[in-house]
């Protein structure tokens with residue numbers, strides 16, 4: 100479902116300074132996440148986790164390599180085709196990235212508005228999503244009125260609005276307390292089971308990987324150094 104081949108990323112100070120020395124945030128990596136898998140990438144701060152996950156939907160353009168999602172190669176698409184392809188890739192973030200001036204319903208509706216979906220169809224799609232994440236009674240509230248866990252639920256509903264096949268989670272529970280983290284992980288597990296969504300998540304927390312991932316890779320200094328089933332990973336000497 101997600102396939103990275105030889106993907107690397109070097110950050111250069113400016114676009115035109117390719118001759119200058121850049122920061123090699125990601126060394127060439129290969130990663131395959133089959134349909135329906137919850138795959139965790141764990142590593143310390145600065146290891147390259149954000150860079151890796153942002154290369155999957157091309158929020159960062161890889162310096163080398165190819166990225167394919169749901170059988171479609173993304174790196175050579177036109178801007179418009181890439182925007183279409185991104186409908187199949189949802190993403191959530193550590194700090195939720197909600198629009199503070201829009202209430203819950205309109206935050207979830209936003210991607211559908213941008214896709215030109217009719218107001219009526221938006222209502223038909225957003226309402227069940229709010230039920231799925233357990234916020235059907237909060238549709239008219241603003242992000243400032245919600246707890247961290249509730250904000251992340253809104254972000255999850257928004258990420259699901261375009262009916263993606265893949266969900267990318269960038270430190271999605273790092274700003275939450277352990278109890279709330281547990282509840283959000285349970286929701287992600289539900290979404291994986293009920294909707295068959297493939298999930299790629301990055302985290303610096305072992306507990307996250309232990310509790311929901313089927314498979315785990317370790318990233319260190321921009322190198323993806325191990326991939327294992329979660330059971331093997333935690334029992335290895």
Ligand code: ADP
Pocket residue numbers: 110111122123124142143144145146147148149150151
């Ligand atoms: P992590 O998510 O594991 O904390 P990142 O992918 O954010 O790691 O960062 C990996 C390395 O790349 C770090 O050294 C970081 O400082 C550097 N880096 C990340 N983004 C940029 C950027 N836009 N420009 C320059 N360096 C960056």
Ligand code: ADP
Pocket residue numbers: 149193270
């Ligand atoms: P997070 O912990 O959520 O990965 P960071 O604070 O590492 O967030 O990075 C926030 C933003 O700054 C990201 O978009 C990242 O790409 C960018 N960034 C990170 N490190 C650097 C850096 N050394 N130089 C420039 N931009 C960076």
